[in-house]
Amino acid sequence: MIGLAHYLVLSGILFSIGLFGVMKRKNLLMLFFSTEILLNAVNIGFVAVGRFYGDMSGQIFAFFIIAVAASEVAVGLGLIVLWYKRTGSIDLDSLQMMKG
Amino acid sequence: MEKYLYITLFAPLVGSLIAAFFAAKPKELYTGILTSALVGISFLSSIVLLNYVDADTILHVKMMDWISVGNLSIPFGFVVDQVSIIMMVTVTFVSTIVHIYSIGYMEHDKSFNRFFSYLSAFVFSMLILVMSDNFIGLFIGWEGVGLCSWMLIGFWYHKQSASWAANEAFIMNRIADLGMLMGLFLIYWEIGSFQYDIVFANILNLNINTVTWIGSFLFIGAMGKSAQFPFHTWLADAMEGPTPVSALIHAATMVTAGVYLIIRASDIYFLIPDVGYVIASLGAFVAVFAASMALVNRDLKRIIAYSTLSQLGYMFVAAGLGAYWIALFHLMTHAFFKSLLFLGAGNVMHAMNDELDIKKMGGLYQSMRATAILMTIASIALAGIYPFAGFFSKDKILEVAFNHEAYLLWFALFIGAGMTAFYSFRLVMMVFFGEQVHKRLGFHPHEARPFVIYALTPLALLSIVAGFLEYSFHAFVIDLLRDYKFTLDHSVGWMLIVATTAIALSGIAFAVYKYKRGGFGAGVESLGIYKLLVNQYYIPQFYNNAILKPFAAISTFFWKQIDLKIVDATVDLIGKMFYNAGGKTRQIQSGNLSSMLRWMVAGIAVMLVLAIILRPMV
Numbered sequence: 001m002i003g004l005a006h007y008l009v010l011s012g013i014l015f016s017i018g019l020f021g022v023m024k025r026k027n028l029l030m031l032f033f034s035t036e037i038l039l040n041a042v043n044i045g046f047v048a049v050g051r052f053y054g055d056m057s058g059q060i061f062a063f064f065i066i067a068v069a070a071s072e073v074a075v076g077l078g079l080i081v082l083w084y085k086r087t088g089s090i091d092l093d094s095l096q097m098m099k100g
Numbered sequence: 101m102e103k104y105l106y107i108t109l110f111a112p113l114v115g116s117l118i119a120a121f122f123a124a125k126p127k128e129l130y131t132g133i134l135t136s137a138l139v140g141i142s143f144l145s146s147i148v149l150l151n152y153v154d155a156d157t158i159l160h161v162k163m164m165d166w167i168s169v170g171n172l173s174i175p176f177g178f179v180v181d182q183v184s185i186i187m188m189v190t191v192t193f194v195s196t197i198v199h200i201y202s203i204g205y206m207e208h209d210k211s212f213n214r215f216f217s218y219l220s221a222f223v224f225s226m227l228i229l230v231m232s233d234n235f236i237g238l239f240i241g242w243e244g245v246g247l248c249s250w251m252l253i254g255f256w257y258h259k260q261s262a263s264w265a266a267n268e269a270f271i272m273n274r275i276a277d278l279g280m281l282m283g284l285f286l287i288y289w290e291i292g293s294f295q296y297d298i299v300f301a302n303i304l305n306l307n308i309n310t311v312t313w314i315g316s317f318l319f320i321g322a323m324g325k326s327a328q329f330p331f332h333t334w335l336a337d338a339m340e341g342p343t344p345v346s347a348l349i350h351a352a353t354m355v356t357a358g359v360y361l362i363i364r365a366s367d368i369y370f371l372i373p374d375v376g377y378v379i380a381s382l383g384a385f386v387a388v389f390a391a392s393m394a395l396v397n398r399d400l401k402r403i404i405a406y407s408t409l410s411q412l413g414y415m416f417v418a419a420g421l422g423a424y425w426i427a428l429f430h431l432m433t434h435a436f437f438k439s440l441l442f443l444g445a446g447n448v449m450h451a452m453n454d455e456l457d458i459k460k461m462g463g464l465y466q467s468m469r470a471t472a473i474l475m476t477i478a479s480i481a482l483a484g485i486y487p488f489a490g491f492f493s494k495d496k497i498l499e500v501a502f503n504h505e506a507y508l509l510w511f512a513l514f515i516g517a518g519m520t521a522f523y524s525f526r527l528v529m530m531v532f533f534g535e536q537v538h539k540r541l542g543f544h545p546h547e548a549r550p551f552v553i554y555a556l557t558p559l560a561l562l563s564i565v566a567g568f569l570e571y572s573f574h575a576f577v578i579d580l581l582r583d584y585k586f587t588l589d590h591s592v593g594w595m596l597i598v599a600t601t602a603i604a605l606s607g608i609a610f611a612v613y614k615y616k617r618g619g620f621g622a623g624v625e626s627l628g629i630y631k632l633l634v635n636q637y638y639i640p641q642f643y644n645n646a647i648l649k650p651f652a653a654i655s656t657f658f659w660k661q662i663d664l665k666i667v668d669a670t671v672d673l674i675g676k677m678f679y680n681a682g683g684k685t686r687q688i689q690s691g692n693l694s695s696m697l698r699w700m701v702a703g704i705a706v707m708l709v710l711a712i713i714l715r716p717m718v
């Protein structure tokens with residue numbers, strides 16, 4: 001039987017993968033993928049917990065997150081395209097103009 | 101009548117403010133004339149008030165509320181009664197003359213305007229002091245005259261000695277003012293008001309111990325302002341200021357504020373004759389002590405300053421023994437002849453290019469006849485020879501001491517009277533008569549401007565005739581002050597008068613006889629007593645060694661060891677810590693998104709751990 005714990009473990013594993021990607025990847029596109037993974041890990045958690053408690057707000061939250069993530073990606077991708085056109089690179093280390 | 105009260109009070113202030121606008125400008129003659137005129141107006145309107153005040157009518161006005169917090173209510177109130185009107189008339193009269201005199205005296209000073217601004221500000225503060233109807237107003241005036249005294253002693257602030265003397269006077273007064281403040285707090289604590297009438301009405305209900313404390317504390321304040329022992333050193337050093345200042349502040353008005361305080365608080369001192377006796381003893385001591393220093397001093401102004409100290413001692417004897425009206429009378433006559441003496445000394449100083457050593461003068465009568473006559477008049481009045489003013493007031497004080505069966509005090513004052521006569525005429529003889537030493541030294545003295553001499557004549561006139569006002573003065577002030585009952589026989593009274601006059605005359609005769617022949621030989625100067633006196637009983641040295649030097653050493657220690665090594669070091673340490681932490685953590689701001697994200701993750705991890713550890717226990 002697959003219970004809440006399994007979902008939460010899956011969510012945790014996905015979150016870790018996403019976090020690892022966020023920290024390690026130097027490519028901006030990859031960074032975006034990692035953030036998407038992070039968001040979806042959280043979505044799985046929300047839906048699972050909402051289902052467990054019989055509460056719809058978990059699912060509603062998940063939809064919200066999907067919607068927000070979609071728009072964020074739209075904006076973000078636009079920016080990346082612009083950046084690529086300007087510099088010819090989407091490497092993170094090249095994006096370093098404000099060194100303290 | 102209120103109108104005249106406000107004119108008296110505020111005319112000097114207006115003058116002071118107007119002159120202050122030109123303080124930094126070069127000399128403008130009209131600032132002197134304007135301030136003199138305004139102080140003159142103040143004098144005239146106080147004369148109007150003098151005519152108005154009598155046994156049944158006094159003027160008591162409340163100008164406005166000043167402080168009212170909870171139960172504490174202190175109005176700006178002024179009272180013109182028999183005591184304050186005498187002070188007002190004396191102060192404004194002498195001030196007017198000093199202002200006019202100063203126009204001549206400060207003629208060539210580049211800070212002419214500033215001088216008049218300060219001088220009028222002083223008159224205003226002094227009027228606040230004497231006119232206030234409560235102790236707080238008196239204290240404000242008290243501090244105001246202290247401030248003006250500081251500004252005027254240090255008027256030539258570029259002179260090291262002048263600014264030192266100004267600070268000395270100010271600090272000495274602060275020390276004594278602490279005593280005065282304690283007295284005021286005690287009054288408020290016990291009675292709950294600062295108004296004279298309320299305080300004096302309720303003082304009878306207090307425990308006699310408390311009254312003693314109040315009286316003692318107030319007297320400490322009076323000691324500072326009137327330069328009584330042990331606070332006396334500042335007065336002689338205050339002679340660094342311009343001479344009109346010495347005449348106005350350090351002879352006629354400010355230094356007598358202490359006596360005024362005792363007279364004003366006579367309802368308190370009446371209850372505590374023991375404290376009064378201590379005051380009188382200290383006064384008698386100072387009378388002789390200061391006179392003895394005046395005997396040998398060679399500095400023209402310092403001699404007169406010591407004489408002022410000595411005369412203040414006389415006033416304190418009278419006030420301490422309960423003869424308040426006599427103290428006030430001596431205060432008034434003294435203001436006339438002492439300011440005359442000082443202003444005359446100012447003329448001499450000018451003639452001698454600011455030379456003060458009387459050994460370098462001599463024979464100035466030839467070139468400055470008018471000043472010589474004026475100063476001789478003042479000296480006779482000071483020595484107390486009939487019919488000059490000093491005779492009436494000083495003789496009364498001696499009678500009071502005798503009447504009180506305080507024979508020791510009487511004897512001290514008696515000796516003091518002899519000394520007074522001697523040093524006054526030593527001064528007159530050495531300055532105006534005898535060998536013309538100044539010619540040998542290449543001085544070319546000249547008489548002061550005529551208007552300066554004319555300005556002094558009213559003072560000279562009053563020094564001669566003020567004594568005859570005694571009866572009307574007595575009748576006027578005893579409506580407010582307690583009368584003093586003489587129980588002496590007439591014959592004893594006459595004997596006292598004869599004795600005092602005799603010792604004064606013999607003092608004069610001795611001085612004239614001795615200094616006509618060139619004075620004492622050089623042998624006197626090697627005597628131990630001469631050295632003791634000329635060094636002012638080594639008291640300034642004592643203060644210097646016993647108080648100033650240890651204090652400076654302690655201050656240096658605190659500065660170098662405590663302040664620099666502990667306080668400053670702690671503050672610096674905190675600053676350095678943040679500076680270094682900033683330097684180290686600066687590297688986080690690399691601008692690299694990837695490393696910042698890592699820091700963010702680390703931060704979240706730390707916060708999560710903290711949130712788990714610090715979660716509220718359920």
